[in-house]
Every structure is written in structure tokens, then in C-alpha cells.
Amino acid sequence: MSSTASSSPTSTIPALQRSLPDTLGDLEITDPHHHLWDLSANYYPWLTDRITPRVCGEYGAIRRNYLLEDFRRDTAPLNVVRTIHVQAEHDRGDPVRETRWLQQVADRLESDGVPHGIVAYADLSRDDAAAVLDAHAQAPNLRGIRQMLHESLIDTQHPSSPSSTPLEHPTWWRNIGLLRKRGLSFDLQVYPQQMARALDLLRAYPDVQFVLCHTGQPVRRDPEGLEDWRRGMRLLAQAPNLAVKISGLGMFDRAWTVESLRPILLETIDTFGAGRCCFASNFPVDGMMATYADLWRAYGAITAAFSPGERAGLFSANARRVYRV
Numbered sequence: 041m042s043s044t045a046s047s048s049p050t051s052t053i054p055a056l057q058r059s060l061p062d063t064l065g066d067l068e069i070t071d072p073h074h075h076l077w078d079l080s081a082n083y084y085p086w087l088t089d090r091i092t093p094r095v096c097g098e099y100g101a102i103r104r105n106y107l108l109e110d111f112r113r114d115t116a117p118l119n120v121v122r123t124i125h126v127q128a129e130h131d132r133g134d135p136v137r138e139t140r141w142l143q144q145v146a147d148r149l150e151s152d153g154v155p156h157g158i159v160a161y162a163d164l165s166r167d168d169a170a171a172v173l174d175a176h177a178q179a180p181n182l183r184g185i186r187q188m189l190h191e192s193l194i195d196t197q198h199p200s201s202p203s204s205t206p207l208e209h210p211t212w213w214r215n216i217g218l219l220r221k222r223g224l225s226f227d228l229q230v231y232p233q234q235m236a237r238a239l240d241l242l243r244a245y246p247d248v249q250f251v252l253c254h255t256g257q258p259v260r261r262d263p264e265g266l267e268d269w270r271r272g273m274r275l276l277a278q279a280p281n282l283a284v285k286i287s288g289l290g291m292f293d294r295a296w297t298v299e300s301l302r303p304i305l306l307e308t309i310d311t312f313g314a315g316r317c318c319f320a321s322n323f324p325v326d327g328m329m330a331t332y333a334d335l336w337r338a339y340g341a342i343t344a345a346f347s348p349g350e351r352a353g354l355f356s357a358n359a360r361r362v363y364r365v
Contacts (some may be wrong), residue, residue: 072128117333122356139179164215189228
């Protein structure tokens with residue numbers, strides 16, 4: 041374990057300043073996808089050890105602490121009322137440590153409950169998955185599990201066989217049922233080429249709430265890649281037990297503008313319906329590409345013509361319903 045990135049106690053992540061006009065006012069925001077990390081207290085190999093290939097590209101700027109006070113500084117211009125922390129690839133040998141730490145953060149008087157919900161990590165292909173879930177469940181704020189299913193396909197130009205992913209692991213598939221018994225959701229993170237198989241999973245567990253991460257990860261922006269993404273999203277939309285987090289778009293469009301985000305954002309809402317979508321920040325990762333306020337103001341600009349009810353759902357109510365906060 042290296043401690044190279046833990047010497048700076050707090051940080052402000054550099055971001056492209058777009059200075060977008062305020063399109064939100066005091067609109068209530070629930071952020072259902074953000075991260076916190078204390079590199080001096082916990083072990084995140086990707087943030088402290090060698091750089092590894094990731095969807096977000098070069099990420100040296102975030103290899104430092106990102107604590108509640110940093111998140112609060114980023115969110116200060118907006119009316120953020122609830123948040124969901126999604127597991128940040130803590131040491132997989134001890135995933136419960138991250139959950140325990142997050143609950144301690146939330147329980148501090150000055151935290152006002154942030155994060156109000158926790159989506160933890162568990163390897164559902166393991167025989168001891170039930171015990172790990174029960175250990176996570178000692179945290180009252182636990183709401184779900186994320187185990188990223190796209191990792192063996194991280195090189196999108198030369199993807200490995202889909203059979204090497206957890207989606208084809210019989211124990212993993214069976215252990216999704218453990219979530220149903222515990223009332224937990226599953227954050228689904230896949231690439232478009234995995235979506236047909238993911239639909240089989242959604243149909244096999246119709247009473248588990250699934251949440252698609254990062255807008256279905258439209259990594260390839262050429263016409264063929266975007267059509268693959270559209271085709272996969274249309275397939276997934278057939279499953280009523282799937283919601284979508286519109287987030288992470290900066291990872292695939294690092295110099296984004298409101299106009300470059302608009303088509304993918306609107307296509308996603310059109311495919312799933314406004315009632316099944318929610319906006320999220322993916323901070324601090326997307327903080328390498330924009331300020332927190334600019335990201336949410338971009339969402340506001342793109343949905344300016346939506347009804348008040350639709351906007352209330354997209355910005356807060358849908359996420360609060362899905363994650364029960």
C-alpha cells in the first residue's frame with residue numbers, strides 16, 4: 041500500500057470553468073451518485089498505487105483526499121438536500137470498512153446526514169456474499185450494492201470476451217437474489233455490448249430495483265458506437281425495474297458543452313421516460329471536467345422546457361424514491 045497521495049489533507053479538484061447561467065434557482069437536488077475518500081484512513085488502490093486504465097481517462101488530479109468539506113464546498117451554490125454515496129473502489133479485501141467509515145461520516149452532527157444513502161461494494165460471485173451483505177447492513181444508511189460489470193471490457197477498442205464478466209458467473213447470478221431478500225438495489229454498470237445480457241438479468245429478478253450507472257456509458261462517440269448505445273438502451277428500457285442515472289458524461293466528453301450533452305441526455309429521457317431518470321454528479325470524478333454548479337446548470341438548461349413536475353422528478357424526487365431517502 042502506497043501513501044503517495046495522502047499528504048494533502050483536502051483538495052479542490054481543478055475543473056474547466058464554464059460559468060453557466062443559473063438555470064435552477066432554489067430547485068431541490070438529490071445527488072444519487074457521488075464519492076468521498078480519505079486516503080489517510082482507507083485504502084483505495086487506484087488512487088494510491090499505480091495508475092490503471094479507467095473509463096475517465098487520466099485521473100491524476102483526483103489522486104488526493106476528497107472529504108465531506110470538499111463536497112460541501114462544491115455543492116454550496118445549489119440546493120442539494122439529499123445525497124447517495126456510491127462505492128469508490130475501496131480495497132476489495134475489506135469492502136465493509138468503507139461502508140463503516142461512511143456511516144461514521146453521516147452520523148456526525150455537522151454532516152446533516154450526508155451521505156443519506158450508501159451503495160456499497162460486494163463481490164456477489166463469492167460464496168460468502170451473504171455474510172458480506174449482512175456486515176454492510178449494520179450501517180443504517182445502506183441502500184444498495186454496486187459491483188461494476190464492465191471491468192474486463194475496460195479496453196473498449198479491444199474488449200475481452202463477455203463470458204469473462206460476472207454476468208456469466210452462475211454463483212454471481214444466483215446471489216443477486218440475496219439483494220431481494222434484504223431490500224437492496226443494484227447499481228448496474230455495463231457497456232452497450234453487455235446490455236442484451238443485462239436485460240436477461242433484469243427479467244430474472246423483476247422485484248429487484250436496478251439502477252443503470254452513467255447513462256449506459258456511451259464511450260464510443262462515432263455513429264456506429266452511438267447506435268450500439270441506442271440499441272442497448274432501448275433493450276434495457278423494456279425492464280420496468282430499471283432506473284437510469286444520467287451522469288458520468290464528462291468521462292466520455294471531457295470538453296463538453298451544453299449542446300454536446302443535449303442529444304444523449306434527451307435521448308435517454310425519451311427512451312426511459314422522465315419518471316425513470318435522475319440526474320447525478322459523479323463527483324469528484326466529473327469534477328475534472330466541470331464545476332459542480334456548471335454540471336447541474338447544464339442539466340437545467342437542457343430541461344428548461346420540461347414541466348415543473350418532470351424537473352422535480354429528474355433533479356430529486358425520482359432519486360429519493362429509488363434509493364428510499
